[in-house]
Structures are given as C-alpha cells and as structure tokens.
Amino acid sequence: MKARDLALQGALAVVALVAAYLVWQRAPAGAPGDVTVVELPARALDKVRYEDEARYVELYRDARDRDALWVRLGFKPAKPLPPVEGVADASVDGGTSVDGGAGAALAQGATDAGTPASAQPPPPPRDMRANEVAQKLYPRFAPLRATRSLGVLDEKKLAEVGLTGSQRKLTLTLGGKTEAFTLASMTGGWGTPYLRRDSDGQVFLLGPALLPDLENATTRLVDRRMHVFDLGEFDAVVISSGGSSRAFVASGKAPNPVTLAPEESPDKPDEFTRNWHDRVWRLVPLDLLGRDEQPPGGEPKEAFRVEYRRGGKTVGELTVARATDGFYARTEHTPGWVRLHAGVDPLAAEAARVTTPVSSAGGP
Template identity: 60%
Template structure:
C-alpha cells in the first residue's frame, strides 16, 4: 500500500472519530413542542429523589461504578392523626403506626420509622436517568397565581422531585391532583415556573418497588456455568453441567461425566426457577438469629467461581436465599423443606 493511501485512510479514520464524538455529545432528540425544564446530561445526574407525603424514593449511583444504581425506599414519620398503611416496597407508609387514644385521652407513641431499604436498580432505573436529564416537559405555563396553583394541586402539595446534577440539587414541586389522578404538573422552585410533564414521566418513581428494582438472583443463565457443587453441612458433591436457555441444565456426577443424573437435574431445575417474594436491602438481616444455610450451591466455569446460592430457614419457618448478586437475603415462598431434604440425598455418599 502506498504512503499516500495510508495517509488518506488515517484522515478518514480521524474524521469518523470526530463525527462519532459529536454524535455522542448531542442531546437526545425532543418531541415537537417540548420545552426544557432543567438542562443537564444523564452522565452528570448523580441522584434522583421523589417525595410523597408518607414515603420517598431515591435512585443513586454506586461510588465504585456509576453504571450500577441503587434504589432506596424509605418511609416518613406519620403525622398526628394519620393512619398507617403499606407501601409497594413492603415498608409501612410513614414508617410508624399511630394507635387510637388511650383511656386517658393521650395518643400512644408511634412506632419508630424503619431505616430505608436499599436494593439494586434494574435497566429501567438506568434508563430513567436519561429520561430525566435533561428534564423536559410538554408545556411551560409560566408563573401562576395562588388560585390557579390551588386548582392544579400545587398549592399544598407534599410531593417533590430533586435532581442532583454534578453535586448540585435542583428541586421541583409535583402537583397532587384533587381526584388522585390527572395531568402531572411540576413547579420549578428556583423561579416558580409551572410545567406540564409528559403523562408517564413519573410513573416509574411512583411504583419504584415493582418497576425499578432488579429482582434477579443471578446475572448469568444456564449456559453460564459448567460445574455445580452442592453442599449440605460438611458434605459436598460436584456435577458437570451443560445446558442452553430456556431448558433445564443437565447435571452429571463428576466421577461419571457420561451418566446424566435426572434426579439432580430435576432438583436443580426447581431451585433455578424460584423467585423471591421479598428482597431485603443492603445490610438488612432476616428477623431472629443469623440464618444457618440448609444447603449451598456453587456455580463454576473454567475452574473459576461465577456465583453461589445459600438457602436457609429461619425459626419462624420462613425460607431465605442469598446469592452473589442479591444485596442481602431474599425471602422465598414456603414449602421448600422437600428441596432441602433432596439436597441432603444428592450429597450423600454413594
């Protein structure tokens, strides 16, 4: 190849890189008529907080990996005379229970607010950062008088949105419609301007526990490991594993790799298809003493560990699982005694 041809190719490659850079920097396209409420890029958005009267939701980036998100679900102290309920995150609304008056006419002390629950955010949570930075609305209604603010639910609202961009919080008030539903109006606190948001912009935050939490036990599928080690007590047994999703993984005793074990395959398939009933947060433990695993499963590939699962039963009869991916223990459904009994059979000497 001639030197001139090499130079031309180098110039073309440089132009392509510059073009790619500007495309990456360009703001996402906006719908016709949209207005910008708050400038910013998703990469600069550090934290999202959504407040309601009795609870709050926060989405925050992991300090070690900004692409890893945590969803924090918390309750607020109940106001005097307010009843207690349950949020979609499994935390009591308001975090406290207000009891009826005592015989002396003095209300009982409320239960302390439980600490917030921190769970892993899913892909929907990650995409929400791009939807909120820059923050856009359908219309800018300008500064409204008190009567109009009251009509659209902004006069006495306790709902709010806070976007922390490059360490600086930007606060907004979110309307509370009188009928419980209606157009999502938002007021920018810095200048009082009111905006009409898109109809689905805040839906994910309102149902954060069901829409933004990653409920997976593992990030790999049945083709992500080639060896399974099952342990009960001090006894372990290893199996060679092979499989392709969505089917069940085939397990063969390591000392007899050409002899598939149907009992082991069916047992593991039941285990693999379990889903959590409730996810506990980072640093949150099941009630009672520390759980003692009834059995443990380790997943390996190429001689290296890729994941593990421990299953334990608490004194109240509940079953909890913990894996390499869950932030803590996860409460499972009942009826897992047979699964634990079969794990003992699988690891028994043969």
C-alpha cells in the same frame, strides 16, 4: 370580467392552501421535549428523589462505582394522630364508654408499650439494585424536559392544577447542588403531571410517562433477578449441605433443564439431582431485603449452597438459609437476603441426599 374574478379567486385559493400546508407542517408549540427545565448532562446527575406524604424513592449512583445505579425505598415519619374525642372522660353507668369501648380500643391500638404509634420511627430504608427500566429512566432527568412552560401561576390556577398544598416532591441532585420541584397532587393533577420549580415558581407540564415508574418503584425499578447468567452458561455445579459437598458435570441450556452427572461418573446423569436443581433454579423471591439488611432474628443458618462454575472458575452461587420466619436466599447478584416462598423445607431436606455419594447411600 368574470374570467378575471375567477383567476383572482383561484390565486387566493392556492395561497390559502399553501399557508394551511405550512401551518400543518410546523411543529406544535407544546411538542414533547420542547421546554428545558434543567439543563445539565446526565453524567452530572447524582440522585433523583420522589416523595409523597408517606414514602420516598431515590435513584442514585453508587459512590464507589459511578456506573452502578441503586434504588432506595423508604418511609417518612408518621404524622401525629389526632386526639380521640371522649376517650378520657366519656363514660357513663359505672365506667362504660358511651361508644361501646371503641374509643378506648382505638387509644389502646395507638400505643405500643406506652409509645404512640405515630411516634415510632419508620423502618430503615432499603437499598436495592436498579433494573434496566431504571437505567433508562435515570438519564431522562438530566436534562429534564417538559411539554410546556406555563410560567408563574396565581393562587387560583395553582389550586386548579393541584399544586396548592401538595406533598408530592421531586428533587434532583446535580453536581452536589439540588433543584427541588413540587408535583401536582393525585387528585388535582392525575394524568396531568404539573410541577412547580421551587426556586422561581415556574410551572411546567411534564410528559405523561416520566413519573409513573417512580410512583411504582417497588415493582417497576427494582432488579429482582437472582442471577445474571442463564442455564447453559455453566459447565459444573457444586452442591454443599451439612458439611458435605458433591460436584456435578452440567450440560444442556435453556429453555430445557440442565442435565447433571456426578463428576466421578460423567456418563451417568443423576435424574434425582436434575429434578432437585430444576426446582432450586426456579426459586422466586417474595420479598427483597436491602443491602446489608438482616432477616428477623439476625443472620440465618445455612441449609444448602449451590456453586456454579465454568472452565474451572466460579460464575455465581446460591445460598439458602433458614431464619426464624422461614427461608431466605442470596446470590452473587442480590445485594442482600431475599425471602423465599413457603415450601422450601423439602429442598433443604433433599439437599443431604443430593450431596451423598451413591456408594455411601446405597443408591438414590
């Protein structure tokens, strides 16, 4: 009898172990990518728009080139400022404000030539090239997948997850049609990216890595490269300044500086020009202007230009120009002008020496 009981208990233990193993092997109900929110191929996706209370970001395909992806960064119109209590009539002792003039100063600061600050239009949006991070992020929105579907939530639950009154939105444009979502607010949904489909009220939980790139698009999604080629991928350089030009033979490749020798004396490297070009090559943009955007004061005046060639064909160029607020540059890759850091004046001044032949200058 005891042996029979032991055998029965052993059989039950084996069944329990098998069941536990099968449960352990089964994928969890909330596995990432388990729920489809929007079922459309990435090729049908035209635009992804993220917005909050003050700004918006758009990832979109160029109408002239479907393979080109762009980032649009813009600001939304400011909301009207609340009235400042006591500005108009709160004064005592011969017109002295009871708040020591702070209210009047605030009212004055809220206007510009009689126009309220909140009524001034936002600056135009900037269109810039998308980088590799954006190229990989974009197709993840079509098809759009979520970790879980929570169904339609009541008002109490919507408030708990941060979806009540949220100004954060996600809009997908697919084949000319839009699908809009409300995203959880930062305070209510930080670290838990809930979104509510506006068309039917369905709530989903996104994966944690989908939205941060959009929220930080300026630093995460914009292509900040000046060139798409590297040192050593050109064999000649033509430098122009003040109406004069001079050609140099280039040799060497990254990570070392490129050696430059005058075209008329290819066996005599020019150390001064090499050092000058090395500093020019390492110029880094501080701020990127959008496509077709002009610096303050209009078109800047060219200071010098560097053209890069390989096999007699142009592979790229850099133009450095002076504007009213400093130096700007643009290349074959930038969509427009980029603002440069301070300290470019010496490079502009030395460009004249670089473009002057040794025989005319009496030696560098």
